[in-house]
Amino acid sequence: MKSSDIDVLIVGAGAAGMMCAIEAGKRGRRVRVIDHARAPGEKIRISGGGRCNFTNLGTSGANFLGENPRFALSALRRFTQHDFIKMVDRHGVAWHEKTLGQLFCDDSAKQIIRMLTDEMKAAGVTLSLGLGVKTVERAGERFQVDLDDGSRVTAASLVVATGGKSIPKMGATGWGYEVARRFGLRVTDTRPALVPLTFEPGLLEQLKPLAGVSVDAVVRHKAPREAGPGRPAKETVFREGLLFTHRGLSGPSILQISSYWREGEAITVDLAPDRDAAAEILAAKTENGKQAVHTAVGHIVPRRLAEALCARENLSGKLAE
Incomplete structure (x- = not known):
């Protein structure tokens, strides 16, 4: 041998x-x-x-999940994102920043x-x-x-x-x-993370027509357990793109929140952040009561999404009706 x-x-x-x-x-x-x-x-x-997406300008120990939140700190202090960027530059690799500090190769x-x-x-x-x-x-x-x-x-x-x-x-x-x-090492139970979320069959059938629709969204998850005596459960929030797919939800905001979500827990999604949808629809009703409900909602979110939301909530007819 x-x-x-x-x-x-x-x-x-x-x-x-x-x-x-x-x-x-x-x-x-x-x-x-x-x-x-x-x-x-x-x-x-x-x-x-x-x-x-080789690194992120905002990388810190706070971005890493695990039983020991300090696990990644020593490694990140010894070799930072800026050290890696220097290596990339030394090899002549052109790159650009997209959103939220994300760095990608140009080529x-x-x-x-x-x-x-x-x-x-x-x-x-x-x-x-x-x-x-x-x-x-x-x-x-x-x-x-x-x-x-x-x-x-x-x-x-x-x-x-x-x-x-x-x-x-x-x-x-x-x-x-x-x-x-x-070799006697403890292996933490694993589960999917940074993954899309899938709908149950009934909801999936209703929302299938939305496949391909994308929006800027705010996604929230609130841990059901208290962080400690007298301390409220931690809420995690991401504001990034959300994409409807043929199986459910994807996009950066969903991939991020999936690392925190557990089966049976709820997440909330704001499909029109920074906008007061109720106030806008009331204003539209005052200005043009003959406007169809889904048309008014379509000025706030994409048309296909507006139609699906109105159908799901049985909202039809004119604003003034």
Whole structure:
């Protein structure tokens, strides 16, 4: 059996695995990254609509969810979004800011992947693709990893950076969770986050005609549990785009709020923020009482949405009726 001995073996050539490899390589460690995929950074490639939303100007520890809110603080203090932007600039990757501090490549997410692979190469990292893991064992103070090409790697440190099950069609599995449990690490129960919300069949049938309608919206979720004695339950609010789809709701505001929502809880959606819909309709009634109700509502929200809302609430006829 062909074998090799290194300092750090990283399983997973995604964003986390490659960044880990770069930093370890810069510190003089002998590093190897392996991945069962044929190309590195597959999730990077499809992120941001193919342009990779690679960081956010407003990133802070407060933006990260988890049982330990301080978990991400030390990492973010040692390597900030501004450090990553400097790396991007150094590699000549043109970028632009969209909304709320979101930074995207002008051209393609592949530029970020190329940047990371170039950084790994400069740090002396070995990258092996199309290669999976058969077994992982602890051999004294080292990890012994047998690969599916029949070779064995022994390493002082093993980093499992395989991600979760978010996109199975891209090869994502729960392998990392299994390895963690095998070595006695506690694995937090996982659930979908940053995902669209789907309607139950009855509501979906009513709102199917709205697929493709988008609006600026304010979405709120109020945790049902009190944060502590005498403290009200925390309310989370996002104001961004909302999109009706053939399955339910999506868009940035919904993807964000999905990380806070739990099954059985309610979210509220304001489809016309900064506007007093009732006052506008009353004014329209005074000015032109013969105007159809859905027409008046259509001056506040998109026409198709106005028609669906009026139909759902059995609002028809003229304003003056």
